[in-house]
Amino acid sequence: MLDDDACYSRLARRDPAADGEFFVAVKTTGIYCRPICPARLPLRQNVSFFRTAAAAHANGYRPCLRCRPESAPDSPAWLGTLASVRRALNLIDNGFLVDRDVDALADTLGMTARHLRRLFMKHLGVGPMAVEQVRRLHLAKKLMHETALPITEIAFAAGYGSLRRFNEVFLKAFKRPPSSLRRKREVNSSAAPLAVSIALRPDSISFPTPDQLALEVGTSASALIRSVKGSAVTVELVNIAPKDIAAAISEIKQRLHGHRPGVAIRQPPLAAPAGGNAGNQADGTAG
Structure with missing residues (x-):
């Protein structure tokens, strides 16, 4: 269980170590944020805290356009001992549920779908498909912000079966079409880096x-x-x-994150001051 008072204290400090450990939902704006969001600190009575972005999303909150929850680091330390949940999340992150169902995921993990759902609800607050839905939405939003890929390619890369479905989900989540996140000077191109x-x-x-x-x-x-x-x-x-x-x-x-081989290691550089990826959108945690 999250300690709400401790979470609020870390939010007030914009604690960089809290980034990815929990998400902050603001009742007055209907938005959920990272604990390092640069927006004005909301009042204590106006916020709720969730372990995962998927849990915040399932409770009717939409992602902040300033701190961009899709860019938060994942694999929080508290999942370290939950091998089955971590493995399930890695498979979902790889796109396992794009063309398969939760029963297939559970079979891969050597358990029943009922037990898998119970583990997800206990430790994450939502079921596997809720995690998958937010994974698709966050990946699409990330690619919209950071790449010049055409919107159609982004939709299919994120796991949506059609551009129409992608547009419907995006509009419901952000109250604006996907194209609104693209600056006019940006050119949609598969050839761009x-x-x-x-x-x-x-x-x-x-x-x-x-x-x-x-x-x-x-x-x-x-x-x-x-x-x-x-x-x-x-x-x-x-x-x-x-x-x-x-x-x-x-x-x-x-x-x-050191979970797989293949990367040379070095001493990390000094961390830059924490802050959200402020853009030209106005959404934030003020409330």
């Missing part, structure tokens, strides 16, 4: 040396680590098909 940012937790075991990583997805896919700024890493994906983007990002995140 596909670079994404990945946030690491401050207590991550390994940091990458800027280099090229051969990835397991695709036939010749690789990742170029372009920069490390504080706890954020910018990675360029090379020879990645849209259908493999989710799996590639998941693989890179696991490597950067």
Whole structure:
């Protein structure tokens, strides 16, 4: 269980170590944020706290456009002893539920679907499909913000079966169409470099040396680590098909967090001051 008073104290301090450990939902705005969101601190009585973005989403809150919850680091330390839940989340992050159901996920984990749902509800506050729905939404939003991929490719890369379905989900979640997140000067292009940012937790075991990583997805896919700024890493994906983007990002995140081999390690640089990715949107935690 989360300690609401302790969470609010960490929110008030914009504690960078809290990023990814919980999410802050503001009742007066209907928005959920990262605890490092730069928006004005909401009143204590106006906030609720959730372990996961999926739980906040399931309770009717929409993602903040300033701090961008989809960019929060994942794999919080409290999941370290929950091997089955962590493995399930890794499979979901890889896109397992795009074309398979929860029964198949449970079979892969060697348990019943009922037991898997019970574990998710106990530790995450939502079921596997709720996590999958937010994974799709967050990945699509991330690709909208950070890449020049055409919206159609983003929809399918995130796991939506059709552009129409993607537009419906996006409009319901953000009260605006996907195209509204694109600046007019941006050009939709599959040929543009596909670079994404990945946030690491401050207590991550390994940091990458800027280099090229051969990835397991695709036939010749690789990742170029372009920069490390504080706890954020910018990675360029090379020879990645849209259908493999989710799996590639998941693989890179696991490597950067030290859960898989393949990354040289070095002493991490000093963390940059915490803050959200402020853009030209006005949503935030003020309330």
